[in-house]
Amino acid sequence: MRPLLDGDEDPTTVLVAREIEAISVVDIVDWANRHAAAPAYAEDTNYQRLVRSNPRNVADINEAESRLKALITQCFPDFNIKSKDAEERARTVFLRRIRAYLDGELQPFQVCRMLTPIADAYGFPHWLHDFYEACDWIDERTTREHASHLRDGIEQILVENGVSHTQESE
Structure with a gap:
């Protein structure tokens, strides 16, 4: 990986x-x-x-x-983890991470565990789209085979963020 x-x-x-x-x-x-x-x-x-x-x-x-x-x-004394700049960094990292899931590098829970910290820091930002629903029923035991809805949700999130599966997010 x-x-x-x-x-x-x-x-x-x-x-x-x-x-x-x-x-x-x-x-x-x-x-x-x-x-x-x-x-x-x-x-x-x-x-x-x-x-x-x-x-x-x-x-x-x-x-x-x-x-x-x-x-x-x-x-970096002016850096604030809850700032718009930090949120944009979170978006970039999130999109990179969900593409890694599509590439088969992660298990479902490794992707979905980002939901709560993102929501805690930034609310439910628009760039998450339906990630909450895509992660519904995902836990540590969920296999990729039992999470086809997560793959579909991630593909839709990438489309809605204007990022292709292979493209590096800006």
Whole structure:
């Protein structure tokens, strides 16, 4: 499975992805190990700790999210997770994640667990369209074979957001 984050994202996008449960704390460390930092935060202590984190070290993994948040607090003090900018980042990550589902990289629950954090942060933004209904009856045990309605719903969400299955969202 290819990672959702390619390393080019800035730290605020990574935090948004984590907040909407599109990525795990291990993904934060993986991102940091591939990311080339901008000069504005390259020397930040929290960023340096993230970069030096070992994805197989439990202590490093357990600290990854708090280090990312500390980095953002220090270097991006005006960033607000509930802002329109953050919502647009969430939309971009969400669309990338649901395309990964169509590519067979995720199980239904891995996609649907984003619904509650997105709704908590941004209400039910228009770009979710019928995601709530598509995720109805999806739980940890639901297989892809039993979630054809989710695939149909995701395809419709992509169409309504003007994104093809293979296109990278803007």
